[in-house]
Amino acid sequence: MNSIKSILILLGILIVGVNQVGCNGSTVGSKTLAASVYYPTALSGDNVIPMSVGACGVDGYANEPCISVTICTPGTSNCQTIDNILVDTGSYGLKIFKSLISVPLTQVDMGNGYGLASCTGYLDGSGHWGQVVKADVKLGNLSTATNNPSGISIVTLDSKYSNASGCSSSPDKDPSEAGFNGIIGVGSFVEDCSVGYAGANGCTLTATRKYWKCTAVSCSMTTVAAADQIANPVAKMPTGYDNGLVLKLPSVSSTGAGAAYGYMILGIGTDAYNSPTGVTVFPVENDATFVTRFNNRDYEYAFIDSGTNFNGFPRVGGNPALCSGSTDFFCPATETTITATMKSGSVTQAVSFKVGNMITLASATPYSMVYSNIAFNTADMGETGSPSDADVPFDWGLPFFLGRSVYVGIKGTSATINGQTVSGPHWAF
Template sequence: MRKCMPFAAVVGLIFLVGCGGGGGTPVGVPVTVGVSPSLPQFIHAGDSVSITATTSGDPTNAGVTWNLSGLGTLTNQTKTSATYNAPGNITSNVVALVTATAVADSTASGPLLMSVLVPGQENVHPITVDGGPVATQIYPNGVFTSVTVCVPSTSDCQTIDGVLVDTGSYGLRLLSSQVGVALPQLVDSNNNGLNDCVAFVDTSFLWGPVVQADIITSGEIATATSVHLVSSSNTGIPDNCSNGGINENTPESLGANGILGVGPEPNDCGFACDPSAGGVPPEPVYYLCSPSGACSPAFVPVDQQVTNPVAFFPVDNNGDIMDLPPVPGTAAGVDGSLTFGIGTAANNGLGAAKLFTFDPNSLSFTTVYNGISYPDSFIDSGSNGFFFPDASIALCNGGSFYCPPSQLNLSATNKGANGTSDIVSFNVDNATNLFNNNPSDVAFGTLAGPNPVGSFDWGLPFFYGRGVFTAIDGAPAPPGVPAGPFWAY
């Protein structure tokens, strides 16, 4: 229902360096714990890892105790070592966290993240349509996943559930209220912190600092990647960012704990915000904010902008494939997968998929519906229905969805810049009846609504029952695979 429409920065040249923006080690902690290996481990199901722990500042030499959060077992535990045994019967990739805590000081600990992988599925990440992370409300047709973020070059990591997977935006955005690790903010030479503003077409927005993290999804890692940490505060936001809109900085307002933007661009603003490109964008995206809270619009080099993490993976970095099972009516929930890379491994080839290229400037192709061409159309898992203009279909109360008296059997034709054409048949049901008659369901294959901006938005119902490829603009393509951007299905 919402497509991320990134603003762009207007003034200022910045030089960014890392800083400890999220906190630090308290002064006076007498004991520290180090673990080896010191970096996150990527292992296969059934494998084992030997771990050692060392303490410093411990006059008792009492060593550590061990704790495991997640699947697997810990064996051979001593005050200085343990063995992690990965589960052998998993069907999808999982993470586990081993922690060594000092006996002499329970506030001193050393973590080690384990990413446990199914052989042959190292690039496959589980996704689910489950209603979202907020127990008191249902997010219809929201597809969610878990994302692990680590302080760069450490195993100080946290796995965050309930992150919306959005093929219509770019970059990882996490609510700061859900992040417990101290991710360093990017600052300039005068200690002005870099902040990001992203707006949605429904006038809501997200605001907060740009931090760096190592991002882990199954067997993939994007190191030292810029992440948008959405501030929990409603103060200090520039007027031309808020613009009278709603600050979706809580799980209840956003419907998620964050957004994983894996769309067809590598970053959220591109050359329009890069000082080396001489862009002239219409509105600010990035701001430098002084320690006192004064903020000014800023240019940001492309490699320091909030980045689609897929583009930073070492190998499977040219796109992704979202697979969800069919939902002809409604369902209490469905599980699927997000496979990284296109043509980079045995499990991510294009096969017989139809490929639709498009202009990277417009990020859209043409959909013809009812004889009318809509050249600004797009495919977007972050939208929770089919959204298109049709004044003949009755609206529900509130006007967000369609409420026809009976099911409509419709079709539209997608056309790529490369000449590919495909007729898509779809059904539209009365949204009020869908929700009222199926109060426990969260997946709706026939949910649709109006699109006032005059385009065809192929939202999550389009993904049910088909694999949808999203190829990233400018990413290196393996032999036999066209360069992005494109969609294919």
């Protein structure tokens, strides 16, 4: 999960607040929900999972992509399906709030009375805490149990579980605060600790703030074997469906939509609907990033992230205009076209997107829960706070996925793309 994600979730909740979403997701007073849009082709198959955007329950927020996930006690048919799980291509592994789980799951034992815990912290001081447990994970009609009979590691989120310091001062307490029932991280790596290390899994070598061994009263950072680290469930699916996935979403008009319905499909090159041709393939770095060139500057911390609900880029030279009283969102007088160039090795691709007036869009009637053209300012998120910093984030968020089929190739696997064998990690669209 990218470190700015929780900030964007909070901003997304503000959008919902402006729109006064009712408990039934339809109307409040005179406010009426805009029409929904659907992927133009109905798809089905064992590896096809329906996905919604902007329709993730009463605590959901704008541009939030969700699916349902089934978890089981390893090796049994004792299972539970949980909906409103955020689909996040910017993180790794399944995390579900413990209060929602009714099936028995066993915590990873670290010996001497210690159990394994996981910590994810964000720039605004929020984060996620939880026990690392073993479970079978089912997506569509496929299960991680096929190749992992003892289960894979997932996290049961519980802000009260650990009193360890050094991670997050205010972890999300419950689904209402988070805006979802859980997160499924389906990025381009197998475990969260394989990100950022060339040819090595960092958490097997060094104790970091990602993993902790805890008793009922204390916790300390720990190394952890790769087999016990939080795993990308897609990478643990049956052979042939474990090399990646594709997200398919419909286009949305400039005024938005009440909801958008599409698909998350497991595997690349297994069926007609996940075999890409005529797409651009972008290899990614060991930290899952690439370069985006914008306003004659190279921003090295660029990423594609379905879990960030809007596009984010640095405001340079006073454009686009910011919303009145805000340094966060853009509010140009008229819709503006932004063009930036993605770069990875010798591969370049210019991509254009629209930026509209956030206040106008969010206060419109009928109101929308899916937007292609709301964006936020990342100019002060670099090391020095200058928009010229190379490490200022360029976040290709959920709007990037609208109207596209976006493929995520997993490290250590290969797939046939454009008639050629391509090794992960990579993006293709």
